[in-house]
Amino acid sequence: MTEFGQHDRSLEELFADAALPAIDDAGVGVSEIDAFYFGNAMGGMTENETHLAPALATHLGMQGIPCQRFEDACATSSNAFKHAVEAVEAGRHDIVLVGGVERCTPETGLDTGVMTRVFASASHGQYEQPTGLTFPGVFALLTKRHMHEYGTTEAQLAEIAVKNHSHGQYNPHAHFGRDATVEDVLESPIVADPFHLMDCCPFSDGASAVVVAAPDRAESFSSTPVDVTGIGHRTDAVPLADKADLTETRAARQASTRAYKQANITADAVDFAEVHDCFTGAEVLATEALGLLKDGKGGPAAAAGRTRVDGEIPVNPSGGLKAKGHPIGATGTAQIVELTTQLRGDAGKRQIGDASTALAHNLGGDAATTIVTVMEAHA
Amino acid sequence: MSEPTDADKGPGHVKYEDWREHLETGTLLGVQCQSCGAVSATPKRACSGCGSREMAAIELPERGTVYSETTINVPPEDFDGTYQVGVVGLGETRLLARLRGAVDIGETVMFTGTIVEGDGPGPVFESAE
Numbered sequence: 001m002t003e004f005g006q007h008d009r010s011l012e013e014l015f016a017d018a019a020l021p022a023i024d025d026a027g028v029g030v031s032e033i034d035a036f037y038f039g040n041a042m043g044g045m046t047e048n049e050t051h052l053a054p055a056l057a058t059h060l061g062m063q064g065i066p067c068q069r070f071e072d073a074c075a076t077s078s079n080a081f082k083h084a085v086e087a088v089e090a091g092r093h094d095i096v097l098v099g100g101v102e103r104c105t106p107e108t109g110l111d112t113g114v115m116t117r118v119f120a121s122a123s124h125g126q127y128e129q130p131t132g133l134t135f136p137g138v139f140a141l142l143t144k145r146h147m148h149e150y151g152t153t154e155a156q157l158a159e160i161a162v163k164n165h166s167h168g169q170y171n172p173h174a175h176f177g178r179d180a181t182v183e184d185v186l187e188s189p190i191v192a193d194p195f196h197l198m199d200c201c202p203f204s205d206g207a208s209a210v211v212v213a214a215p216d217r218a219e220s221f222s223s224t225p226v227d228v229t230g231i232g233h234r235t236d237a238v239p240l241a242d243k244a245d246l247t248e249t250r251a252a253r254q255a256s257t258r259a260y261k262q263a264n265i266t267a268d269a270v271d272f273a274e275v276h277d278c279f280t281g282a283e284v285l286a287t288e289a290l291g292l293l294k295d296g297k298g299g300p301a302a303a304a305g306r307t308r309v310d311g312e313i314p315v316n317p318s319g320g321l322k323a324k325g326h327p328i329g330a331t332g333t334a335q336i337v338e339l340t341t342q343l344r345g346d347a348g349k350r351q352i353g354d355a356s357t358a359l360a361h362n363l364g365g366d367a368a369t370t371i372v373t374v375m376e377a378h379a
Numbered sequence: 380m381s382e383p384t385d386a387d388k389g390p391g392h393v394k395y396e397d398w399r400e401h402l403e404t405g406t407l408l409g410v411q412c413q414s415c416g417a418v419s420a421t422p423k424r425a426c427s428g429c430g431s432r433e434m435a436a437i438e439l440p441e442r443g444t445v446y447s448e449t450t451i452n453v454p455p456e457d458f459d460g461t462y463q464v465g466v467v468g469l470g471e472t473r474l475l476a477r478l479r480g481a482v483d484i485g486e487t488v489m490f491t492g493t494i495v496e497g498d499g500p501g502p503v504f505e506s507a508e
Contacts (some may be wrong), residue, residue: 051469068472117455126395127421130501131477132451132458140449141466148447192451216416237490241420241466329500 001208001337004175004325006105010057011043011052015101018207018330019060026211027222028095031061033211035093036067037084039077039100040329044189045118062097068165071329073122074278075364077208078332078371082231084212094217095301098336099209100329106236107205115203116203122365124239136192136200136279138240138366143194143281145246149296154194156299157280158185161198161322163308164277170309170349173334175204175325199280204325208334226343230265230374232258238364251370252289252361260291263374265357269292270374272314272342272352274335275361277322287315290372317342317350335360336373343377393422393436402493402500407439409472420474439474441490442507443467445482458496467504480506 002017023030033234038053049055053067070080077100084098104115115363119135146152159182168177188197210222218225234254237243244250260266273292277283284298292313301307307315318324318338321331339358341347360373394460398421401408409420414431420439425432448465463478467488477494482505489507493500 071452112453113456116453117457120455126399126499128475130497131464131475131501132454132501133464133475134451134453134455134464136453137451137464138449141447141464144441144449144484145447189452190450191453192449194449241475243426246466266477291455 001173001330001334002206003173004204004206004327004330004334006107007103007205008107009038011047011049011101011103012056014103014205015056015099015207015209016059018038018101019097022099022209022211023097025223026213028211030062031185032095033097035065035084035087035096036062037070037080037096037098038067038101039070039080039332040260041071041073041076041305042102042118042328045121046103046110050060053214063304071095071355072369073364074276074326074328075335075362075369076329076330076332078360078362078373079233079337079369081210081333081336081373082233083211085231087226088212088214092201095211095213097209098212099207099333101207102327102329103205103284104203104327105205112327127239127241134192136195139279139282140192140195141240142246142249142285142367143279146281146284147194149247150299152284152296152299154186155182156303157194157199157284158182158196158267159303160277160280161185163245163302164316164320167350168323171324172343173318174319174323175202176323177319195279195281201274201321201326204327206325206327206334208330208337210336210340221316224344225378226340227376227378228373229376230259230261230263232262232372234258234370236368238365238368240368247285249285249289249370250369251367252286252363252372255370255372256290256359256361259359259372259374265374269315270355270359271355271357272317273359273361274318274320274338275315276363277316277320280322282363282367283315283320285367286363290359290361309352312351317347317352332362332371335362336375339373339375343375392424393434395422395435398422399499402502405492406491407441407469407474407502409437409439411437418470418472420469420472439469439472443469443488443504445478445484445486445488446473447484448478448482465504474502476502476504478504482506484487
């Protein structure tokens with residue numbers, strides 16, 4: 001993956017900087033790749049570029065193979081990954097390239113108001129957008145209900161931002177990372193209450209890519225493969241007022257149940273998780289929905305340090321979306337990159353000791369799309 | 380493809396245009412499944428509970444309870460200032476709306492009109508306490 005941050009180059013050039021190292025890491029030739037599963041959420045709106053998959057394949061010397069582009073808001077490249085894994089599992093392809101790219105910073109020439117509107121396009125056009133709902137607003141609605149039901153506090157949310165910023169400083173690809181304090185978070189401007197600016201992930205540019213291969217082909221690769229042992233993908237109602245419950249994030253519960261069943265594990269077996277912390281409150285909802293923490297305990301557990309990289313259930317060792325950054329279409333496969341790096345034992349100062357089972361949770365829109373992936377170190 | 384006939388549309392088929400016109404004239408239009416009775420605050424062509432396509436128009440209550448709310452300080456393009464939005468419980472269904480009067484979760488609110496800042500109107504609720 002590329003560093004997440006601000007990039008002033010084109011989507012195909014940015015994506016090549018993630019894809020070619022991934023291909024080289026696997027040690028495969030471009031001619032051996034027999035399909036391309038690609039994610040980009042907003043290029044049509046932000047860069048006036050659509051039909052990107054064959055253009056990017058051409059730029060990488062892969063023209064001619066089947067290429068497909070996915071769009072599922074922030075879960076875009078996880079959905080590409082799911083389809084790639086299922087196609088390989090079904091024997092339709094042997095070696096595929098999966099990845100995503102997005103530019104969200106002012107490098108596109110678009111300011112905060114325009115980008116806030118572009119992000120809001122993932123909310124309902126007739127029944128949500130006319131109220132002026134924003135994406136910080138969407139997750140604020142979910143989080144304030146959680147605060148009402150369970151007593152989660154702004155200070156507990158701030159602890160999550162502090163943790164993920166702390167983790168991010170050890171990730172060379174992260175957009176941000178530093179030692180911050182709860183006071184820093186609570187004193188930053190309010191975007192949509194209860195979220196302060198530092199509760200929110202940044203607008204980022206970046207790209208990520210992985211190579212998915214059939215087990216027999218992966219054995220011949222030059223690098224250590226890791227195993228994908230479960231993927232669950234579920235959706236919930238849109239508009240969000242139609243959801244039966246705003247705090248359960250039902251799609252995440254159903255997707256993780258499916259992924260755990262496929263992997264033949266329970267939540268207790270997960271050594272660490274990368275979860276979709278677009279806002280601090282989203283990490284609380286995710287850790288509970290995934291069964292890593294009991295309902296209502298996401299905030300207190302974070303405040304007690306239980307989800308730090310050295311805690312009992314580390315969450316977002318990469319820094320998460322909060323510190324690593326969130327280039328929408330690149331986020332899903334960037335989580336897969338972090339799982340791979342950790343399971344190989346290559347994560348340096350943020351390495352989780354003896355990590356053998358890991359989980360990625362990537363959501364799209366108002367959590368209506370959720371994809372949960374379980375990966376394990378290669379036996 | 381042939382044009383859909385009235386029979387294809389089912390009885391009482393409610394469209395966005397109907398919902399919008401009612402909103403603009405001061406009523407909240409929802410739909411109710413004629414098979415299982417489930418209610419939705421916004422039009423659907425089929426019931427999320429049972430899949431039935433017999434979704435008939437109903438008038439929703441104008442008094443509801445705030446289920447969740449937030450105040451947005453950073454608006455999208457075409458919107459100005461700081462404003463409150465929330466999910467309002469209306470009987471057995473819920474609706475996203477603009478809120479006025481700094482209302483809290485659990486507070487009773489009344490439907491009082493619409494705002495038009497982006498594309499199309501949005502419902503407005505105010506404190507009834």
